[in-house]
Amino acid sequence: MTHSTAVKILAFDVFGTVVDWHTSIAAAVTSIGLPVDAGAFANAWRAGYVPALRRVINGDLGWTKLDDLHRMILDDILAEFGVPDLAEEERHQLTLSWHRLDPWPDAVDALTRLKTKYLICTLSNGNIALLAHLAKHAGLPWDCILSAEIFRHYKPEPQPYHGVASLFDLPESDVMLVAAHHEDLAAARSCGLQTAYVERPREFGPHALKDVSPHPDNTLHARDLGDLAMLLGC
Numbered sequence: 001m002t003h004s005t006a007v008k009i010l011a012f013d014v015f016g017t018v019v020d021w022h023t024s025i026a027a028a029v030t031s032i033g034l035p036v037d038a039g040a041f042a043n044a045w046r047a048g049y050v051p052a053l054r055r056v057i058n059g060d061l062g063w064t065k066l067d068d069l070h071r072m073i074l075d076d077i078l079a080e081f082g083v084p085d086l087a088e089e090e091r092h093q094l095t096l097s098w099h100r101l102d103p104w105p106d107a108v109d110a111l112t113r114l115k116t117k118y119l120i121c122t123l124s125n126g127n128i129a130l131l132a133h134l135a136k137h138a139g140l141p142w143d144c145i146l147s148a149e150i151f152r153h154y155k156p157e158p159q160p161y162h163g164v165a166s167l168f169d170l171p172e173s174d175v176m177l178v179a180a181h182h183e184d185l186a187a188a189r190s191c192g193l194q195t196a197y198v199e200r201p202r203e204f205g206p207h208a209l210k211d212v213s214p215h216p217d218n219t220l221h222a223r224d225l226g227d228l229a230m231l232l233g234c
Contacts, residue, residue, distance in 0.1 A: 006174050007194060007232075010114055011123035011146065011164050013155075013179035014131065016203040018111070018225070019101040019138060021046065026205070028097035032090055036081045039205045044080065046204075048073035053125065053154045063152050065127040071095045098126075099133035104200070108139050110225035113234040119143050123164055123177060125154050156187035165193075178228065182215050189217060196220040196228055 015021050025042035034041065052069040055061045064072075074095055078086055086094075114120055121144040122131050131145045146164060153159035165172045172192030179185050180200040189195050196219060199212035214221040222228035 007118065007176045008170060008174045009119045009121065009164060009168060009176070010196075010232075011121050011175055011177050011193075012111075013177065013181060013184055014122050014124040014126060014134065015101075016200055017178065017180040017198055018107050018140065019103050019134065020203075021098070021101050022203060022205045024101040025097060028094060028100075032094060034081075034083055034086070036083065039207070041077065041081060043204055043208070044077045045070070045073055048077065057154055057157060065149055066125055067095060067098070067127055067130055070098055099130050100137045101134055103138040103140065104224070106224040106226040108141070110229045111141050113229040114225075114232065115141055115143065117232065117234050119168070121146050121164070123155070123160055124148070155184055158187070158191050161188045161191035161193055176219065178225075180212075185215070185218055194219040196222060196231075198222050198225060198228060200224075 012018055022039070022042050025045060026038040029036065029038040029041050049069070052073055056064055071091065074091060078084055078091075111120055121142055123146050124131055125148045126134070127149045128145060128147045131147055134140065135142055135145065146167070148154045148160050151159045151163045155161070161177070162172065164175050173194060176194040176196055177185060177188035178196045178198060180198045180203060182197065185195040185197060195217070197215060199222065201209050201212050203210050220228065220231050222231055
């Protein structure tokens with residue numbers, strides 16, 4: 001698998017690809033003393049993500065930023081985990097823990113290397129405030145923060161993928177989406193983007209290892225972001 005020299009922009013999925021949401025959210029749950037299995041709670045919160053996005057995509061909910069979706073999911077799973085009486089301020093602070101996720105160990109160095117040759121930006125369903133706070137917390141050196149909030153459409157709808165190319169006045173084939181999720185990459189390919197898969201076997205924690213097998217339709221397959229930087233000549 002070789003990359004096209006036409007790539008000018010690397011657009012990154014963030015949750016799971018660049019930052020380790022599972023460890024970070026589990027730590028936040030533990031820090032406020034919730035009487036739950038923190039890892040299971042983190043995964044349950046994340047499991048509510050796609051159904052919540054689908055409600056917006058299907059029109060069951062009007063446009064709702066991810067912070068507000070995270071809060072809705074949190075309220076539901078607190079009840080499921082038997083903690084219905086958590087105070088409002090703690091719910092708010094727990095929701096904001098998504099703004100303070102730690103990067104994977106390889107992320108900052110690899111992004112810094114990739115930035116020397118390519119324009120690097122986010123293409124995330126996170127809202128702009130969340131992504132800006134996350135970049136500040138984790139030291140992520142983005143050239144630009146792009147969010148579904150700009151396009152008012154969530155991935156895997158086509159608008160965010162086409163939107164990156166449109167904003168920079170480039171053909172879609174000059175943009176490569178980098179993600180640890182095959183469904184995100186498949187949607188990007190259907191819009192004409194190149195794609196790079198990054199293995200994150202521990203995205204859901206050490207006890208729920210993820211299948212990270214290559215998909216033949218991706219332009220590149222990398223063990224981590226450092227490996228991707230090497231494959232892309234950085």
